[in-house]
Amino acid sequence: MYSSLIRLIANRFTRSTKKNGFMSFSRGVAFVSVALGSMALIIALAVLDGFDDALHNASAKFTSHIQVQTLNRTPIEHCEAVKKELQQTFPDIQIIEPVLQREALIRKRSMVDGVVIKSAPQHALGLESRKIIEGSAVNTSAAFYQVELGRKLARKLDVAIGDSVFLITTPTSQSLPTESVVKKFAVTGIYETGMAQYDDLYIYIPFQTAQRLFQTPTDACYSFDIWLNDINKAKHFANRMEMHLGYPYYTITIFDLHSSMFAWIEMQKQPIPLVLGLISIVAVFNIVTTLLITVVEKSRSYSILRTLGLSTGSMIGVILNQGAFIGLLGTVTGCLVGFAICWIQSTYGIIHLQGEIYFVDTLPITISFWHYVVVLAVSFGMSVLATLIPGVVAAKISPIAALRFK
Template identity: 35%
Template sequence: MLRRLYFELFVALRYLRGAQGREEGRRFLRFITYIAIGGVTVGVAALLLALSIVHGFSREIEAKITGFGAHIQVENLRDAPLSDAAWMETALQHMPGVVSVRPVIQEFVLIRRGRREVDGVALWGSPTLPEYLQQHLVAGTARFTPDSLGRPGLIIGRQLAEQLGLKVGDLVTLFSMRRLPSSVRPRVRVRQFYVAGLYETLLADFDQLYVFTSLDAARALLEYGPDEVTRFDLTLQNVQDALHIARQIEDHFGLPVIARTIYEVFRNLFAWVRLQESIIPLVISIIIIVAAFNMLATLLMVILEKAREIGILASMGASRRRLQRMYLILGLLTGLVGTALGELLALSLALLQQKFGIIPLPAEAYYMRTAPIALQTVDFILVAVVTVGLCGLASLIPARIAARMNPIQVIRFH
């Protein structure tokens, strides 16, 4: 098979490396050949970078959200505390696929720094600060250790701290107006905290809303019972099993206990990410389609410029099938070279972005300061196969035209 294709491959390589037109425009044909290869290169590089950024964006958003809310949240359908928390925690830890269980007490409170610096926040009590937030601590400590006067530590978002004019070590007052089941009216409860640390995830809706303290401090302020929690946050071995495990939990405990996956809790954010994942690659793919049509035009130009050579080859015994294969191979080689250069360019730019962050993003819109990159081997393979396939399809028309040329008329009129 290789021997049969040797002639076609040899001629195609000669055209690809040193294609020249007639004497009055020798360099033009070489130029448009480079343009065709460049078009494929740019299209492949743009598509791979778009895919890498979208995958990276999806991964980063998921990591930020699960950093706050784990993979599954188990809570009460009636918007009331879960009782028998110790028993439920033990039972959840023995569920298949569950790595860790974190009890959480969460209620809305008021935070006050002075007479005018007042804001509404969600107080989040847990045994320790979630690990993701520990990694994004920008000041202070991740511990809730009380100070010398017994005031518990509070960890807040940097944006909230800037709004209230707070820094590490400052004192704040929290007001809770949670109505207890035994009381008719809500009773105001007040407690003083000190700012132990500041975190920043660039998720503005989260950084400005959630403040963290110890489980005991939250229980005391909100007057939860000793065996009550708002919910349990579960981390799983595989997030893909979240929906299945959530349904198992609901079947095991029954109502009013419900289990929601992180994708259900933050449905809007994930819908926005999926929208970008579906639209951006589709739009960028048009570049490759345009490059394939550009290559079709280039091959037609090569046929017009090389019509005399085609006639000579046909008169020397080259069959129509051989001529067709020759231009088909030329199109495939153009696609292969452009794809290889495009993937190399995309990989180089992606590595530069990972190391230096050369593509900035507005944090208030995208929740991160630079475009994230997630390289996936399957993207490179799939883009290469599709691109070379499109180039091969685009080569069929010029190849058929070259095969149908009459050698006698071509030689006579060229």
Template identity: 30%
Template sequence: MASYEFMIGLRYTRAKRRNHFISFISLISLLGMTLGMTALITVMSVMNGFHKEVRARILGVASHAQISSYEGSLYDWEKIGEIVVRNPRVAAAAPYIDAQGMLSHGNMVHGVMVRGILPTDENKVADFGDKMIMGKLDQLVPGGFGIVIGQELARNLNVFPGDKIVLISPQGQITPAGILPRLKQFTVTGIFEVGHFEYDSGLALIHLSDAQKLYRMAPNQVSGVRLKLHDMFEAPQLIQELAEVLPADLYFTDWTQQHSNYFRAIQIEKRMLSLILALIIAVAAFNIVSTLVMAVTDKQSDIAILRTLGASSGSIMKIFIIQGALIGILGTLLGLLGGMLLAYNVGDIVAFIEHVSNTQFLSQEVYYISKIPSDPQLPDILVVAVVSLVLTLLATLYPSYRASKVNPAEALRYE
């Protein structure tokens, strides 16, 4: 059976004929709490969605982890690959050669990062096969001197599959006329689009054996081995495990180190936006303080009567704590409901607004993420709910304490 403190506190939250203003302030506090939580949950979910989308696009062509050498090249990559794939965390491994070069077509010249790959193995650690918009990755064959480039790079050079382009290696060759760069003609066999400007405009893929010939490397020599994990978040633990079983002269990196600037910037932005929007909840909590202070002033005669009937100071304090807590709990629940509904449907809502207003918030010509992504995370939602409830309970302490100190004789003097 509910206590009388709860029943009175619940009754005080409802409108009274003699003072509608207090009820209006209570409603404002409730709406403030609801809107604050809805906005905070939605923004955090959208930031999580952007983080997930950027991570997926970067790691779709980059690797979860890499093994290379301090000397710049590996000679026993087959043996290293065999050892690595025995680890249960590793899904696949593929050799690669990274080098710089310049692509020339007509009067256009563009600097690129050249990556030598084995197409079959590369498809196991990256998503290039799924990102091809023209041609296929497996058209790269040994000795064919084919090349696959990004869509932005193809647009800058004005080339299409079948066109001939010249790859210029900065490693020169000595001739009677002096040191000259090495040139090799390649045929464009495919074009990919991963949705990340850095790769779409500056990455070129060629077969591993062709890269070894162009950059004068031995048949068993590569830059390193790229790894794909079953769980990308286990990459830091994996490289620690591999460092214990592989030679000491190897160099290990993972995606959290290679692309830390991107993810750190997104994380900082998420935290700052969350802090700013949390102020909305804080303002709503302060409104609860003003609501309860006015309620205590308005209910002094009621408090005095309860005290004369035997109610203790603690009971009076509980009544107003319950009144404020009910406002906060209801606002939190409504905010959770509104926030989750908006977070799970923000993409459709934004698309509808764009359709009605005939505008586009994220233009494909400017942003490579043209739709609003959303990824609601239960821990974030729970943190928002807990913070909201804590602020609400803290806001009730002073007005409730003030109510418990009301002197019955003074309150009833003019009644």
């Protein structure tokens, strides 16, 4: 009974203020402020989670969970024996693969650039991480002089499928510059990972070709790339592997390798929602201002209602209904607009970024149901709580003084 009466009175007051131009404008500003605050929070949370997911997924695909190397970067002899030992000791290993890797120079006509030559992964996970956009992947079981380049590097060198490039390297880390080895390679594929720092640096050649180019023994490698069943256990198993293998081996996890990248996104996660949350707080105070003006404008009506027996709690309820309506409508509208913007960016990738700075080429978006739950609850809750201020002011109005004043 009382709740229906309170809603009826609140709706009447809301409709009556529409005839007042200033009051309509004030309510409109409050509504837009709440909507903008909610939209900003939704987009900010979606972008931050999008960056987090994109960086974790891209790095997890392109980089192994654990890398096992030697301190002086000398070749690991009896590579197959060490591989079997690790597989038997640590059953959580999903994939372990010997790797040959060396810094080098790549030349096409007069253009020269620094690269990292890496033996192409022979398992499906490695090929999946490198999305071949032109040509085909190198034949990992062959010893041909063929090479895969990243899209960005291919553009920089103006290289197309079928073109030839020269790779300049040294057979061992102790070799002198005069002992450089120059080999001609055919470009068979161009890949793209979505992370510019990889596409610009890494090139892939067959494992046997890398053995000949680096002049390493048949049963030797420079490191092991290891994928676990659970990436979150990488640090735990890395420490155990390092203790098990002993000197001169050491391990690097994916989190160590990309620590600056992950630290950057974590740093962004802390202040941005707080700063944008201030927008919602300001928007809530716009509701307070609007309702205080309404209380002043409708003080005679409130006094008459009090005279007719409307209780203090019911009076506060009338104000709460008006504030809750503005807050709910603004919050829902802001969430819907934010969802539309996030969906468009997630689907079409309209906003592009500089991969050298932001690690990804397009603005990543992650749409999460819980973002909307949190924003709706917090924004609407603050709107309702803030309306207690004008509600208490309206309840304290003396009916006699207000009627006399009018």
